[in-house]
Amino acid sequence: MAQITLEKISKSFGSVKALDAVDLEVKDKEFFVLFGPAGAGKTTILKTIAGVEFPDSGLVRIGDRIVNLIDPALRNVSMVFENYALYPHMKVYDNIASPMRSPLHRKSEAEIAREVARVSDLMGISQLMERLPSQLSNGQRQRTALGRCLVRRPNVFLMDEPLAHLDAKLRHLMRTELKAMQTAFDTTTIYVTHDYSEALSLGDRIAILNRGKFEQIGTGDEVYYAPVNEFVARLVGEPEINIVDAELQDVAGECRVGIRAGASIVHYPLPDDIGGKLHASGVGRRIRMGIRGVNIAYKFEKAEGYLPGSVYNLEPIGNKSILTIKTDENLFQTIASNDLSVELDTPVWMYPDPKNMLLFDAADGRFLGRHHQAQLTGRA
Amino acid sequence: MRRGIFEPAFRYAALIVWALFALFPLLWMVIISFKSDAEVFTTTFWFSPTLGNYEAVFKTDYFKYFLDNLIISGCAVLVSVAVGVPAAYALARYQFRGKEDLAFQILSFKFAPEILVVLPVFMIFQWIGLYDTHLGLIWVYQLITMPLLIWVLRGYFEDISVEVEQAAMLDGYKWYQIFLRILLPLIKPGLVSSALLTFIFAWNTFTFPLILAGFKVQPVTVAALRYLASDTVHYGQMAVAAAVTALPEVVLALLIQKHLVRGLSFGAVKG
Numbered sequence: 001m002a003q004i005t006l007e008k009i010s011k012s013f014g015s016v017k018a019l020d021a022v023d024l025e026v027k028d029k030e031f032f033v034l035f036g037p038a039g040a041g042k043t044t045i046l047k048t049i050a051g052v053e054f055p056d057s058g059l060v061r062i063g064d065r066i067v068n069l070i071d072p073a074l075r076n077v078s079m080v081f082e083n084y085a086l087y088p089h090m091k092v093y094d095n096i097a098s099p100m101r102s103p104l105h106r107k108s109e110a111e112i113a114r115e116v117a118r119v120s121d122l123m124g125i126s127q128l129m130e131r132l133p134s135q136l137s138n139g140q141r142q143r144t145a146l147g148r149c150l151v152r153r154p155n156v157f158l159m160d161e162p163l164a165h166l167d168a169k170l171r172h173l174m175r176t177e178l179k180a181m182q183t184a185f186d187t188t189t190i191y192v193t194h195d196y197s198e199a200l201s202l203g204d205r206i207a208i209l210n211r212g213k214f215e216q217i218g219t220g221d222e223v224y225y226a227p228v229n230e231f232v233a234r235l236v237g238e239p240e241i242n243i244v245d246a247e248l249q250d251v252a253g254e255c256r257v258g259i260r261a262g263a264s265i266v267h268y269p270l271p272d273d274i275g276g277k278l279h280a281s282g283v284g285r286r287i288r289m290g291i292r293g294v295n296i297a298y299k300f301e302k303a304e305g306y307l308p309g310s311v312y313n314l315e316p317i318g319n320k321s322i323l324t325i326k327t328d329e330n331l332f333q334t335i336a337s338n339d340l341s342v343e344l345d346t347p348v349w350m351y352p353d354p355k356n357m358l359l360f361d362a363a364d365g366r367f368l369g370r371h372h373q374a375q376l377t378g379r380a
Numbered sequence: 381m382r383r384g385i386f387e388p389a390f391r392y393a394a395l396i397v398w399a400l401f402a403l404f405p406l407l408w409m410v411i412i413s414f415k416s417d418a419e420v421f422t423t424t425f426w427f428s429p430t431l432g433n434y435e436a437v438f439k440t441d442y443f444k445y446f447l448d449n450l451i452i453s454g455c456a457v458l459v460s461v462a463v464g465v466p467a468a469y470a471l472a473r474y475q476f477r478g479k480e481d482l483a484f485q486i487l488s489f490k491f492a493p494e495i496l497v498v499l500p501v502f503m504i505f506q507w508i509g510l511y512d513t514h515l516g517l518i519w520v521y522q523l524i525t526m527p528l529l530i531w532v533l534r535g536y537f538e539d540i541s542v543e544v545e546q547a548a549m550l551d552g553y554k555w556y557q558i559f560l561r562i563l564l565p566l567i568k569p570g571l572v573s574s575a576l577l578t579f580i581f582a583w584n585t586f587t588f589p590l591i592l593a594g595f596k597v598q599p600v601t602v603a604a605l606r607y608l609a610s611d612t613v614h615y616g617q618m619a620v621a622a623a624v625t626a627l628p629e630v631v632l633a634l635l636i637q638k639h640l641v642r643g644l645s646f647g648a649v650k651g
Contacts, residue, residue, distance in 0.1 A: 047546070050546070050550055051549075052546035052549060052550070072546070072549040072550055073550065073551075073552045073553065073554070077550060078550065079546075079547070079550050081543040081546070081547060082543075083541055083543055084543075085541060085543035085544045085546065085547040086544070086547075087544060087547075087548070087562055088540075088544075088566060089565045089566055098548070098551045099550075099551040099552060102552030102553050102557070103552065103553075103554070103557070104553075105552050148547075148551075
């Protein structure tokens with residue numbers, strides 16, 4: 001029973017508006033991800049729910065209760081802080097045991113020993129029990145902090161970038177572990193991250209926060225396939241989505257996207273569903289066309305319907321490479337296989353697949369639509 | 381190899397010179413305390429030791445003065461700790477208007493020479509009845525003890541991230557439990573060293589008690605003057621008074637010297 005509701009929460013730090021009349025509803029037992037760039041207000045939302053920061057205005061509800069005036073301790077939330085917030089003078093064991101020694105959640109020492117052992121096993125820090133936080137690496141500190149959070153059975157877990165300082169392999173492992181644990185615990189979790197793959201893989205729903213306001217709240221598919229605006233589209237996905245100026249045209253009743261390439265314009269007929277919709281709202285206007293790197297095909301010979309460009313950069317990133325193609329007007333990042341080897345400035349032709357184009361309004365960056373939007377976002 | 385012999389030799393020689401320079405006045409004082417008045421000027425190291433001075437001094441109210449000093453200095457430090465810890469916490473944690481001005485104001489209490497403020501304080505104390513009382517001295521001693529304590533502890537509190545306290549709140553602790561279990565252990569080195577240092581400052585204070593007390597209450601620093609009688613100066617007795625007065629400080633300094641420098645220069649351990 002821990003649905004969390006924020007109503008018109010505002011919070012300023014001096015002249016900086018951290019949260020601007022934010023509304024949010026997190027369902028019971030949901031794994032909810034807050035995602036956004038640094039300084040967006042993610043941590044402030046967590047701390048507001050925890051009760052360690054007070055909103056300037058607005059209501060916080062946990063379950064059916066308005067908790068604005070309820071002591072943080074009595075809200076029964078458990079939080080991982082971004083800077084770990086371990087007790088510097090206590091050993092790892094005592095840090096993890098701390099919640100179970102407080103008057104509110106007191107357990108017998110035998111039970112504490114058992115629980116700490118269980119959690120530290122899970123976190124892979126059993127051998128560090130006798131150390132002080134200052135004797136740990138950042139990754140170990142983070143796991144200790146996570147352990148202290150998970151040792152309880154609270155209404156809500158609040159996790160502020162709990163995996164940010166782990167190395168890649170461990171992060172992946174812990175991600176899986178966290179997800180499994182959350183399913184097992186059946187506890188509402190609010191999870192802050194600035195890593196989009198973490199957001200997509202963990203979140204039942206994702207809220208994208210920017211400058212104290214939500215840009216979009218939706219499932220991973222929704223924010224990936226149908227971002228509400230250019231900001232969200234750019235934030236989700238790696239490499240960053242390519243968004244270029246384009247023109248919406250009517251050629252014999254068919255709606256096409258025209259992209260300039262040097263002197264000429266290459267046309268891409270849109271699929272009927274999106275084409276029809278945009279056609280009805282008027283053609284001949286400027287729009288913005290977004291295409292993700294994975295949806296761009298390329299050839300090293302001239303081909304019909306392909307945009308001419310040249311190789312600008314080739315960056316291997318392990319199991320694949322990012323090939324940057326420069327046209328006269330734009331740079332496009334595409335995914336290439338990592339066995340590709342090519343000289344810089346080699347002429348290349350590329351094909352942005354119209355079935356995967358994300359179209360945005362040129363004036364305000366608002367999402368106009370895409371092919372198969374309903375099917376892809378599960379709202380058919 | 382030559383350097384290996386000469387360098388330590390030189391170092392020890394220098395240290396011995398320094399030790400003599402630093403300790404000789406103390407030694408001189410102790411020696412005088414065992415001399416009779418007649419021998420004070422005439423003998424250097426060869427004299428017939430006597431306990432007469434000690435007898436003479438301890439027959440007076442010396443221990444009362446000693447106790448007065450202990451009460452005043454001890455209570456002054458206790459008050460400073462009781463007020464200074466929350467004050468330092470507030471200066472470290474909260475944002476309020478004029479915060480830095482207030483912090484500077486507190487520090488500036490140490491700037492003015494005591495003689496500058498003591499006359500107005502004397503008149504005020506006469507007027508409100510605090511003249512020549514323990515309470516009055518304890519109060520005015522705050523000028524000596526509080527600024528250092530607040531400034532040292534403020535640094536300690538600033539080094540403790542606010543999230544540590546927030547984590548403790550979420551763990552289910554009340555504010556006073558957070559203070560006792562989390563904050564107090566973290567500020568302990570600073571608290572102990574600054575409290576002991578301020579105790580020594582308070583113990584040595586002369587100007588304030590000289591003007592603001594004198595009959596009912598008299599700390600030993602001022603009382604030592606009594607042995608400068610109008611007709612003769614009893615150097616032997618003065619030496620006794622001074623030597624015994626310095627004793628608690630020497631003991632304290634030896635006890636805390638290891639922690640003193642560390643406690644005042646290090647912040648809380650970050651973690």
